[in-house]
Structure formats: C-alpha cells, structure tokens
Amino acid sequence: MGKKLLTIIILVVAMAFALAGCGGSKGQSSQSAGKETAKQETQASGKIRVAVIVKALNSDYWHLVEAGAKDAGAKLGVDVTVLGPAAETQVTEQVSMIEDQITKKVSALAVAPSQPSSAIPAFERAKAQKIPVVLIDTDAPWQDKVSFVGTGNYVGGKQAGEFLAKKLGKGAKIAILRGALGDPTHDERANGAVEVLKAQGLEVVTIQPANSERQMGMSVMENILQAHPDIQGVFATNDEMALGALRAIEAAHKNIIVVGFDGSPDALKSIKEGKLTASIAQNPYNIGYMGVEAAVKAVKGESVDKRIDTGTKVITKENVQEEMDKLAKILGKK
Template identity: 70%
Template sequence: MLKLLSLILIFIFTVSFFAGCGNTAKQQQQSQPSNQSIKIAVIVKALNSDYWKIVEAGAKAAGKDLGVDVVVLGPSAETAVSEQVAMIEDQITKKVSALAVAPSQPPSAIPFFDKAKQAGIPVVLIDTDANWQDKVSFVGTGNFNGGKLAGEFLAQKLGKGGKVVIIRGAMGDPTHDERANGAIEVLKAQGLEILDVQPANSERGLGMTVMENMLQAHPDIQGVFATNDEMALGAVRAIQAANKNIVVVGFDGSPDALKSIAAGELTASVAQSPYNIGYKGVEAAVKAVKKEAVDKRIDTGTYIISKENVEQEQKKLNEILGK
C-alpha cells in the first residue's frame, strides 16, 4: 500500500509540474506579442520637408523589414506644437503598441509622454531629446562627434596655425553647444586659431550678416564652421560678395547644401542620417514592446559630404525621396 501511495504521489507531482511548465510557456507566449500585432506610431515635427520625409522612409522600411505596422504622422508645420501633442494623445487613445516621437517642443510633450507611460505604451524619442527619465531611448545624431568631424576636416584643409571662426545656433541650445564644442576641441588640439564664435540663430540671412561682420573684424579668416547648413549658406553668400576664398563647413547634409557643394560654393557639410533616425527609432520601439534590452542612447551616425562624394549622396537622397 505504501509503495502504491508513493507511486500515486509521484505521478500527481509529475503531472502538476509539467502542467505548470506548460502554463508558464503559454504566459510567456502571451506576454511576447507577435510582430503582426505590433503597431508603432511615429510622430515627427512635420511632413513638409525633405528631412522628415527621409525619416518617414526609414521608419516605413523598418516596419517592412520587421513585419510590424508603422504609421507616420506629423503636423502641418514644425511650429504647430498643439497639433503634434494632439496626435500623440490620439495615438495613446488608439492604444498603439509604442510611440516614436520627435518632439517639437519637449516640455509641452512631456505630460503626454506621462499619459503614454500610464497606459503602458513605451516611448522612444527620435531626433530631439527631452528631459524625461522614462523614455526607452533617444535615437539621433551624436552632435559632439559631428562637430569633431567638422574640426578634423578644417584642420586637414588648413593645417596648424589656420585661422577659423564658428557661426553657431542660438546660445544655450544644447544641439549647437555640442556641435560647436566638438569642433573647438579638435581645432585647439590640432593647433588652429579660433578667432571668433558668434550666434546666427540657425538662419541663412543672419548667417550672412554675422559673416560680413566677422570679415570686417578678421580679414584673415581662412575657415568657417557653421553649426547648421542654413547659416553656412548665408556665410557663403557673404564670402562670395567679399570675393574671398574661404573653406566653409556646414552641418545637416540638407538638399540645398548638397547643391551648393556640387556647384563648388560650400566646401562640405557634416551629414546627419535622418533615414537611420527613422529606421532605428522603429527598431528600438519594437524591442521595447517585446521587452528586449534597448540602449539608452543610439547614435545614428554622422559623416562628411564634400565635392568627392556629393554626387553619390544626391543620388541616394533622390532615390529615398522618389525623385
């Protein structure tokens, strides 16, 4: 009888153990959504410029490659902040699996990111970071490293003792701080002289005015780093008007900058990769939905576009934009 009772108890324990394992496996399957059921909402600053269209192309390519549903939304203009936050709120109401957002005005978006968190929707920030501790990741340009690339290019072109000025975006803007500081670090290390650093608020017209003033104050300028292409293109106009030959490096790799490089006006631009921002943003969002590890910062890369590779870059850009 004791032997029989022991056998019965062993049998019951074994059945219970395997049933428990089966339930655990089922629970794990249920907590791991299939790719077909995942919907990622990518909300950018606007969809009325080539830059954001390239971000959209990257996001949609990632959706196709990963087998997930991706919707890309954007307001009518980058200044339409209330329109953008309404889109974020709408996607939370629709219970998307995750959000990938390029916030036009980060402080205005944070309360809606909090709503997403309360709804159990992970948020990845793309292109523009926000001081929000619950983000899954920031996916975007390493601005400091991009600035270093610009500094290295100028150092290579001008050599030790070269005289350089920096035209930057608004004082206190962290993006432009990082770009300027990266260039300054390299220029100083390579023995170039930084004659002046002045803001031009990322505007082409103001970039021209600031460059005109710098040429008056420092007629021996040999090189310029502008922390975006708009200011660089403004600087080029001032230099042409003064009939000077000066190396000018911008930042963004914008279509207008590429045209100027191809025409032999702007010397170079540090290109961002908006395609990678869209692609890797979706990739990070999908990993978050599946509860996989995601790096807190994902650098989407920067590289120099100059006369040597501009034609190839223009072709690539036209293919992405379907031109």
C-alpha cells in the same frame, strides 16, 4: 370537454416551444454578431500604430527621416504617422502634437524633441498611459525613454573641427553658426568643434544662433562678416544654415571655407558644384527607420539597446557623387 381542454393545452405548449425556439435563434444570432464585431474591433485596435514627431517638416533632412520611418512601417506591417511643425523653433506646437498622439492612444512614440525640457512633461504623460517613447535625432535627460536613436553629435562636431584645422592650420579664425539655443543636438555639435579647434590652435571668434534656417543663416553671416571681416572658416551645425552663410559669403565676394552638418541633398549639390566645402553627413534615413524599429520592439516587449548610433562621415567633392546617388534613390528622385 376533457378532450377539448387537452387539445388546448397541447396547442399552448407547442406555441411556447415555437416562441422559445425563435427567441433562442435570435439570441444566438445577436451573440454571434457581437462576437464578430468584437473581433473586428480587436483586429483594428491590435495593429501597432507609431507616431513619429520630428522638429519640422521643412527640409530634406526631415523628409529623409520621414522616408526611413515610413519604409520601416511598411516592412514591419505597422501604421506610421509622421508629424512636425512648420519650423524647429515652434516648440509649443510640437509638444501639442505629442500630447494629441497620446490622446489618440498610439502604440508608441518616436520623437525628435526640439527643446527636451519642454517635452519631458509630455513624455511623462505617455509613460502614465503605458506608451513607450523612443527619442530620435536629439536625446533628452529622461531616464524612462526606451532608447536614443541618432548621431553621435559631439563626435560629428569634432570631425568638423578636425577638417577645418587640417584645411586652415593654426591661427585661423572660425565662426560657428548653430541651431536654436537650448537644443542639445546643436550644443553637442558646436562644443565638439570648439574642443578640437581650440586644441589645434585655431580661434573661434563667435558662435551665433541662426535657428537651423537658411535665410537666418544668411542674415547672421552678413552681420558676422561686418564684425569679423578676416574670418577664414565657418562651421554651421546644420546644412540649411551653412547654405545661407554661403550666400552671404558669395555676395561679399570672399573665399571662406564653409562646413555644414547633415549631408542634405541641397548641401551635396552645392559641394559637387564646388561651393560648399564639406558636410558632416548623418544618416537621417536610418534614424527614422531604426527609430520605428525600436518603437515596435518596445511595444512587443522585446529588448532594445539604450543607445543606437547611426554614424557620421565627412562628405567632400571626392565622395559626394556616391552620397548623392544614395539619397536620390531613397527620396525617389532616381
């Protein structure tokens, strides 16, 4: 009886150890799998994601910004998403895009605000979520931005004024077509030109908004020509409006100097053909590229200059081919 009981006890103990061993093996396996999943999640969430939100994706200018941003992302090994509404006047849609990217918890934002005052509340939400915000192309009076990356728009406007003053001389009558009211980029460009034109004795007879659109630039210019048939020069604060104004001028069979702003591929082609007189060329590729660079540095806790000027230059028939070759290479058209 005693031997039988001892045998039963030994068997029970052995089974208990076996079960414990199985349970331990299963537990270790689950723990290992959990660690691997967590590792994968960390790797997935650890990659820097930058959302670049521009004013619109309806022109070569913004496509050049997009190209620069994506090239920076590829070089730096970060994910870059470029978004923008259908038109620069769609302010509400742009703000919604910013808020959507905040909800998606991107690592950083690079934004060209169409209407800075409307975008600032969204920037504040990004700050609350510890998402750094870099402003590109257009600055905003928001002290918590990482940096402003873009053109010295006032200086560029002055370059346009100087070009017109040199070409036309004192007493010439000038019309200015500008982007949407409330857009500081176009405020600065127009104001810079006006300062020089007035100082040089030229008369700015009208400043009209054409919302950065070619078709609207044409219709606004048609109205200006009716009201001021003796116009001698036009400055448009972007190339789309300049090209639209040029159509109206050609249809009216007038010989008027037209200066645009951006140095877009369509504008350069027109300059080469002897139609558009000049364009104040920005470097939209660098705006996109350096904007993403600044955003990535901010995510990594590195120092970033508060203002990064990407420069401007006057493009005329004399230097247009060089600029065309450069942009064609960037856009993959050569």
